[in-house]
Amino acid sequence: MNAPDAITRAVEAVLFAATEPMTTDAIRAHLNGAEVRAALAALQADYAGRGIELVKRGERWHFQTAADMAHLLRREHEEARKLSRAGIETLAIIAYHEPATRAEIEAIRGVGISKGTLDVLMEAGWIRPAGRREVPGRPLLYATTPAFLAHFGLASRRDLPGIDDLRAAGLLDPVDLAFERTDWDAQAADDDDAEVETFDETH
Numbered sequence: 001m002n003a004p005d006a007i008t009r010a011v012e013a014v015l016f017a018a019t020e021p022m023t024t025d026a027i028r029a030h031l032n033g034a035e036v037r038a039a040l041a042a043l044q045a046d047y048a049g050r051g052i053e054l055v056k057r058g059e060r061w062h063f064q065t066a067a068d069m070a071h072l073l074r075r076e077h078e079e080a081r082k083l084s085r086a087g088i089e090t091l092a093i094i095a096y097h098e099p100a101t102r103a104e105i106e107a108i109r110g111v112g113i114s115k116g117t118l119d120v121l122m123e124a125g126w127i128r129p130a131g132r133r134e135v136p137g138r139p140l141l142y143a144t145t146p147a148f149l150a151h152f153g154l155a156s157r158r159d160l161p162g163i164d165d166l167r168a169a170g171l172l173d174p175v176d177l178a179f180e181r182t183d184w185d186a187q188a189a190d191d192d193d194a195e196v197e198t199f200d201e202t203h
Helices: 006-017 024-030 037-047 067-073 085-097 102-109 115-123 146-151 163-169 173-202
Strands: 052-057 060-065 127-132 140-144
Touching: 006 024, 006 037, 006 060, 024 037, 037 052, 052 146, 060 067, 060 146, 085 102, 085 115, 085 140, 102 140, 115 127
Parallel strands: none
Antiparallel strands: 052 060, 127 140
């Protein structure tokens, strides 16, 4: 294997010392603006299949333990972060519909959510404020974060499972059923309108 060039070694050193995932611009800032894309691609290929790997989550790069090695580093008594059912549903809705307001989340869930649910998700670093909807009242918008992608092993939101996958796994029943109820109600309303029109034509 050929020895890496100076830029590749520098990129590796910067990422290894980083305390959080870095964008290409942030990496370049450490290297006086040098181009780093080729070095990142070379490092990603070099680390593929090893105990640690270089991954891109969203627009940020970082080293992480290979997924099949993670179990070796877990502590026996490690306490996993547990979300309530409301928290899981809220996070899923934001991920699939971002940016979304609290009212839009509640409309999909069919029930209200407490401010505490959103606070827990923000404390976990998985959602963030993303501006305001330009409607009366200008409600706050919520979106997912790079930490959300990293925690769930996603390169981007395009890697989220599809509705059929979620239904098969039974993970998003409340959200899925909300959509189905909405579709059913819309269809029922159309059928009622059609019946009224038919009645009017015959009388």
